Amino acid sequence: MEHTELMPNYRVDLRSHISPEYQKFICFNPVNDWSLLSWKDVGKPYEVKSVARDRKLWEQEHGTSMDAHTAWTHFNQSFHQWFIKDVPAEITKEKAAFFKGLKAFNFHQVREGIGDVLRIHLWNYVHRIQDGVWDPRGKRALFEGLDVQKPRILFLGAAEGYEAMQLAAMYPGAEVVMVDYDEYCRSTRFAEFPESYPFLGDNPQTGSPQIYYKNDFNIEYVVDDIRKLPFGKEFDMVLSVGLLEHFPDEIKPEVVDWHRRFLKPGGYAIMTTPRNQLRSRLFYQIMADVMNHTYRELMTVQQMGLYIYENGFDICRHGYIKVHNGVVARVR
Known part of the structure; x- marks a missing residue:
């Protein structure tokens, strides 16, 4: 416990989220009364308008806008390739390619190499160093203390399923149903999620922390x-x-x-969205070819919460973690 370690393509983080050092990443419940908040107060989300190169090429070839299912298929395949990279080895390779082009005065290769080096260093910082994509300490802080025992958990748009597995570790005995309408998510993103990745959770028999792994969980994956x-x-x-x-x-x-639609009376809706902050805007600009295949917005937690509140939920908990907003809500 309280251990962190850099692996070639992700960070292991079994540290507690309650230490004073970590509190700067968490700011829960900045809104006291959602009924008093209006769109005039919070403004509208920031729309990410840069588009991935392969989406542009697809639309040129087909003479029409890329449909949603195709866009998600392209995104999932592109994004997954970054999760499975040996990042230190990739950094070495990209640097070598850049200097090779520079030495040969191949300015096209140099230009491409600058972008490749920048993207791999950014991914290394965001995903491995900061652990901002999975963010286990932040997610545990968001998910903790809910009034459930051996819950049934439905994960909509599950991709590799990370957050549902973290919830299942925190609420042992959970039954998880993951849903995504891209078969690639089940057959590749979830299937290739590392079995050695440790999730910090609870042992209900001892009341002590316990480490769980992917194969410890009761998971059904539905493609629909x-x-x-x-x-x-x-x-x-x-x-x-x-x-x-x-x-x-x-x-x-x-x-x-x-x-x-799928919640029991008294059940919890848990949602996250990427935060509208300068770092996130730069990330989606630099990583456009990896990330930007679909319509995408960046929000403040107030904007996100107002969408949820206006559509029939009471907000139980809200705030932000490293690069995401988080809301826990119940049907009003």
């Missing part, structure tokens, strides 16, 4: 459109991570309703 799921109001938690911001305002009420 969220709108076609056969489930009723049968889940204690309905979770989404980076889902709401991919839909324009006219669709957001439906997205919020997806969470309500």
